[in-house]
Amino acid sequence: MNSMIEKTARAPFWRTKRLDQMSQDEWESLCDGCGLCCLVKLEDEDDGAIAYTRVACRLLDTDTCRCASYALRSVLVPGCVRLTPETIGEAARWMPRTCAYRLLAEGRDLPEWHPLVSGDPAGAHAAGVSARGWTVPEYEVHEEDYEDHVIPGFP
Template identity: 40%
Template sequence: MDSDHGNESTAILRPQFWSRFTLSELNHSEWEAVCDGCGSCCLIKYIDDENVSDDNNHEAEMVEYTDVTCQLMDCATGYCQHYATRQEHVPDCIQLTIENLPHMMWLPSHCAYKRLYKGQGLPSWHLLLTGDAVATQQQMRAANVGVAGRCVSETGMSDEEMETRVVNWVKP
């Protein structure tokens, strides 16, 4: 993860912005700060597009996550190695926006973007609530959230091998 991910030096985060404003009203720094850095969205996943509803919402039962992650992921830390320039390195990297969020309900159930979109609060361990990165990381591990230490890179892996690596520790 680049040092500026969710932590920009010019960040202007309004107090309690996540509970006072809609996602569409957030500035760039606030939008980035909503991310908990779990890395689950960077895992290779299989989405059953044949059974997607008319509104294209990719519901949870149509998604299988693997423990295989994008080539940019540092599997030890669980952070993108080139977050700010990730789309230059991986052109098909999906950039989560307020516009495409409604079509990404395959995101994990703990995802702060998904939770706020659905009118739920942030998870209790979220950095915006704890204010303590170490406590947040410990609580995320205790809640079985995040890819750090339990993912493998897609680099050099065949499609056939990826298909054998479906996991159940990510809950859409």
Template identity: 40%
Template sequence: MEQAVRERFWERYSLGELNRKEWEALCDGCGQCCLKRYVEDGVVTVYGIACRLLDIETVRCRDYPNRLKKVPTCHQLTPTTVPQYDWLPETCAYRRLHQGKPLPPWHPLLVGDRSKMRERGITVSHYAVPKDSVPRRRMRQHVIARWRLAEKKRARA
């Protein structure tokens, strides 16, 4: 039996209490978790280079059910892994709910669709390039963010 999405579930339940449909509905589709990143010596570097499975225009995975097999570096978010992924953007619904924060006001669950995200430039569709279009020697030209991890988290990275 297919599970239903409960009314305003994001305000009423913890991440661990969500059913599969609710979990997937939390994703705003920004695509930021599908960008190339490296963590080295406690420094996170994010590139505007999309995973080969990301359809940049629609900001959707081309093969979501098989992504973990096809892209070994793909990250599977779960209630237990969200705290480990401190590179998730501050706007990420999973990160925000884990931290006890509300969804951002433009989140599709609040406004009904993803158009506000595109209007505000929140999705990667405005700047991401396909992985295959960037030679390794040119990756530095696509750095979009870099930050140092907190000291205690550095030991995990």
């Protein structure tokens, strides 16, 4: 009986491990499937501010908000940022404020809607923090028109 209590009382891995201590499966499970990391972002040359656009990477499946070719994403989209424990420090500023990788890198916890907390794989969609249903594929927008698709004050 005591071992059962100990098992249920254990803190989840994201609260007990640093990002660089996580297994590959643990690391991958941090992704909430919001798809916001796959939106084209613009950086202001003057102040470095990041602006999100409604323009989505050509590989983003807008129904699932997952990459349609995850294993080949870096080959098919050379500018795709591959998050690792080593790159999250620099990449965090480009990630949405709700991103589990960014939150944990900043020493914060996962939100209650996150699939690992809620048990709901569609938690990000239900919470209204996903790219589902309102993006424009990058192949429909000329690069010089990206600024026309900036989302003020987002995320």
